[in-house]
Amino acid sequence: MLPNQSGAVNPARPLSVPPSFRSASLATVTTLDPKRRKGGTDALDALISLVEPELRDVNDIILKRMHSPVELIPQLAGYIVAGGGKRLRPVLTLAAAKLCGAQGGREKALAACVEFIHTATLLHDDVVDESDLRRGQASANAVFGNKSSVLVGDFLFARAFQVMVEDGSLDVLRILSNASAVISEGEVLQLTTSNDTETSEEAYLEVIKAKTAELFAAACRIGAVVANRPAAEEDALRSYGLNLGISFQLVDDVLDYSAVQARLGKTIGDDFREGKITLPVVLAFRRGSEEERGFWRRTMEEMEQQDGDLERAIELMVKHNALRDSVERARHYGAVARDALGLFPNSPVKRALLDVIDFVVDRDF
């Protein structure tokens, strides 16, 4: 650990990206040259439109089942559940079920369970990370308090299991209880790698597999389970979801240093301010000079941050192609996800699931 090299230090204060930086690094920081983009919002919208009636039912189930006589629960849950997001995970459950030819509609209640578990982890993550913004709104814990967020997260988690019990499939209960345990393990593992600039790429991957990709995997796999498809298809959908989820988190971690995000008015630098070691940091640290490593140690281990540090971090990432190569890693997992669907015959929903891979890798929002 290097001694504190900084003068005035205020790690808690959000660092804003100056306009000059935003425009200058727009093309470099993200690899989101419009000509390269195959996915974009259109790909996700196309997938959503294929499951639109079912998704409407899922939304109704979500609203109905997050009800409680304790008013604060639907208030707070509604703030985050109903408050936005693309419902990517429940959409994946619905699409996977459609891909497998599921009949009977069980996937709708189970898609709601997936969203409840996701929301519970968001609420608990917001509490512990003290992040102020989630989807551009003030996070639930900033509005309602940490205490409420923890408890309402617990309620949604329990409610998900109640709904699964009503569905009555021990297979689904197994998949989602396993996923829930792995997610919390991933979150704890992330804590223990926090502020360690020597975190390896493998350790980082293990964290994002557990905390993010496992729920994507479960969401997709459930589609095959409700359709009573053979194990090979269950495995294929699990693999698709897992690799898509890894891609998704990799790109999410890149976007936290993205000038496009800053330009869209979204907060960037949350991970930096928290000392969260993501792949862009892992790569920039390993590719950096000893002086640069000192910078990373000071800012992300000793948490001695000052004005201009976030900008310097992004400059170092750009210099070492850490953001570009993180997106390339995401592209690799996207390719694996693509091949996982190989054994399914062509169909509109299969095409849409494949296009969503490009959306996940190339999105800039």
Next chain:
Amino acid sequence: MLPNQSGAVNPARPLSVPPSFRSASLATVTTLDPKRRKGGTDALDALISLVEPELRDVNDIILKRMHSPVELIPQLAGYIVAGGGKRLRPVLTLAAAKLCGAQGGREKALAACVEFIHTATLLHDDVVDESDLRRGQASANAVFGNKSSVLVGDFLFARAFQVMVEDGSLDVLRILSNASAVISEGEVLQLTTSNDTETSEEAYLEVIKAKTAELFAAACRIGAVVANRPAAEEDALRSYGLNLGISFQLVDDVLDYSAVQARLGKTIGDDFREGKITLPVVLAFRRGSEEERGFWRRTMEEMEQQDGDLERAIELMVKHNALRDSVERARHYGAVARDALGLFPNSPVKRALLDVIDFVVDRDF
């Protein structure tokens, strides 16, 4: 709301009970005249000894199943799970199963699930309440941090559901997912009654039923489920657990103002410092003069607390018999719990379950 009447104010600082107060009010504050006590630790020890071999297996299951490759999880979980407590809830599951003549030992893994869920709620409760002491040790969140406590609680909760899925009973999954949802509703409800001195006895009861008694009820009911007993016995054990749990929490809330607790070196006044409205406050407020109500509003609504306030609170409770009558309410629920077991034939385990009611009502620790 009255204006702030206090001078120096430091609500965060724990108030200590002066030795003179401790000895003077020992007999008055608690109703624990040794001559009246039928229960005591002996009653709980007697129950434990009846299920001792099974409880040893439960402890092994707990240690084995709280394992994770993420080392912080068993470390932190072990701190609280293995760290002490009488394992009252799993003991109740084992005893109820024995009362029902269960064979096959399924109740042991399920008793571990009950303890995991209980531990998860403790971890989350410690986070949100910022309490410093739990069973006389520093609370897990004081040692490991809030973030870890939330996430390890999530892990234990998910692990409980994994173990239930392995057991394979949808009935048990239903009972414990329902209980988990109700517990979190109770905790949220408690938040919304916090700092409201006009909380009614009914509202208070609703909170403790949900946050405490529901898990006691589920723990006992599972004993009948694994033994495939008729609904009437399931209901009887649920009722026993529910009413025992209400008693338990009532007495717990009395003990937070107990001089005996203070003498034993335990922290008292946690609820007072948090502005948590428990039955002793409800009764003292309703029975108090307008000047006294002003005191309660200042200290528990406006949270303007100063040296001597905890002592005054206890004096007012003693003056209005609020502590004594709260224990009398606990005795009432204990009587209901007693009758719930009426339809079971006499046996050593039935006698022990009945004696535990006295332990719960008359304990001073």
